[in-house]
């Protein structure tokens with residue numbers, strides 16, 4: 116087997132579009148960008164395909180119409196008639212992702228010890244890769260138990276259901292996702308408020324956007340869709356001009372603030388919980404809450420009412436560093452509402468050491484204001500289709516039948532029991548991977564799109580992967596900050612090369628076309644799961660793997676979904692969807708109708724059957740049942756001495772418009788916009804330090820005094836005394852400065868609190 120260097124192994128692929136007379140063909144063994152202009156000018160016939168974009172990896176996504184000549188995509192257009200069809204810079208740049216000359220195209224195994232700077236990757240065949248994986252995993256299962264093998268997805272999120280099926284069939288309940296640091300704490304907060312049933316909690320966790328003419332007040336809380344989810348931003352603006360008042364809560368002056376805010380509350384990071392409790396107190400004190408709802412459906416309201424009394428406007432303004440008049444104005448808008456409110460949260464909102472309680476305090480404002488499951492408020496979908504969060508089914512993922520038998524073997528139960536106890540889908544909390552490995556609870560791992568940089572103190576996760584007996588990663592690129600610590604890498608197909616999973620917009624089901632054949636020997640993630648499943652000995656459960664595996668998975672999803680739509684129906688309908696009609700009318704206040712509980716009785720699935728202002732699940736696990744506010748662990752208030760040395764507050768984990776986490780740096784069109792790591796400071800903070808725009812600066816923190824270096828941008832986006840830095844830069848990884856001070860309930864990391872200092876590098 117030929118040994119190759121990192122640079123050379125990335126090159127070379129089987130010809131797709133062989134015979135292309137212009138650039139875009141094999142050239143010197145390289146897989147390269149097509150010459151888009153030449154293709155456009157050529158007289159070759161055009162072919163049109165319909166797919167969607169996954170570049171920001173949200174769901175739902177923007178539709179795409181792709182135009183090909185000679186088997187090469189050379190133009191991307193909006194897909195008219197598709198529910199989302201924005202196409203931002205990232206979407207258009209997807210063209211450069213598929214034809215990236217540095218794509219990983221073949222399986223490789225390392226030939227040097229894990230952790231060395233150069234793994235000296237050696238190309239291997241898929242047969243060898245699958246045989247090795249099966250031998251290693253089955254040996255660990257025999258020696259220690261199947262639960263010692265961890266299965267995880269990062270980005271893309273799409274293969275979650277297929278990976279669950281693989282993990283649970285193998286016998287391990289330990290499947291986790293990148294949502295361990297993103298979104299899931301919002302869902303957990305909703306479960307602790309309304310009950311553990313997933314569909315209700317996931318409907319209410321993030322809050323919808325305002326409905327024009329129906330929503331009186333929209334609280335847009337730590338949410339900047341203009342950058343994080345551009346496809347949804349126009350929808351958010353729909354309420355503007357229709358009478359909806361917008362209170363936007365964010366330490367930064369984002370484009371969302373500028374476009375929407377009637378009142379902008381630029382609070383100190385990490386103090387959101389206090390603000391939410393202040394709103395609750397003001398509403399109660401001013402008799403502006405829904406007494407009827409509270410009397411009938413609230414549990415623990417009197418305790419809550421007593422507790423929030425301490426969050427007066429004056430005290431809260433001091434905690435949150437807000438002007439009293441602006442906070443008062445926001446409180447008055449809420450109290451004087453003329454209809455329901457929405458509380459639009461975000462996946463990033465609970466990035467605090469007090470994540471869940473801060474978030475619970477926010478979402479309790481929904482029932483308190485009579486906005487729960489009413490038109491214009493925060494609603495629970497009527498007649499759910501039965502798809503799980505990434506368009507699989509519980510039956511397909513085997514979460515329904517196999518997972519309950521394995522649940523006692525979950526690796527996270529000892530560390531995050533509330534998370535483990537309320538998780539019905541089979542998604543373990545990954546943030547304690549170093550501890551799982553140190554204690555021998557995890558010995559091997561399969562990661563699809565995993566990223567060691569996503570955690571605070573990333574080096575501890577790199578070490579954990581290094582210390583495992585065997586780690587295999589599937590990805591589209593070599594990412595040294597993660598893959599230097601794994602044993603084997605598998606080439607994954609990009610979105611344009613795969614069909615799974617299904618796409619659902621409400622009750623409309625779409626099938627995505629595979630636009631081109633996978634490059635080199637890349638395989639779609641669903642197929643990788645099936646091929647590994649077959650190699651592990653589960654031929655029947657994974658339909659023999661192979662080229663048809665993706666399609667067979669989708670057939671099974673549709674069969675188990677049982678809505679009378681088959682794969683062939685969907686295929687025949689492309690590019691159009693097939694609508695699954697509701698049996699009845701949309702219903703509201705479902706808690707009154709006995710729709711939410713499995714026993715058909717009115718109420719919620721919470722232990723008390725009510726909306727829990729005091730959580731009985733938290734009480735059971737020894738936590739304070741109230742949504743208590745706690746100062747960030749390191750802050751000007753809780754650690755004033757440390758604050759003298761590190762007088763700036765950390766704020767990271769937010770998105771920029773052109774990158775998704777650590778992805779897409781390799782895309783030239785995007786990289787040209789932001790080629791290097793940027794840290795943002797306001798003018799005064801920069802001047803106080805003798806710094807100017809463009810200076811290279813060193814950022815240090817109590818847990819990393821060596822620090823990282825980034826370029827300074829002086830801006831009025833950030834609040835004085837706060838830094839703003841995007842994550843995911845391998846050479847300036849802000850997560851190295853953040854402590855592993857996880858929220859005790861959810862295990863979420865404190866990306867938006869903590870202290871740091873900035874000086875000239």
Ligand code: SF4
Pocket residue numbers: 168169170171172175176177201202203204205206207344345346
């Ligand atoms: S908003 Fe941009 S990145 Fe996200 S799905 Fe749409 S085009 Fe793609």
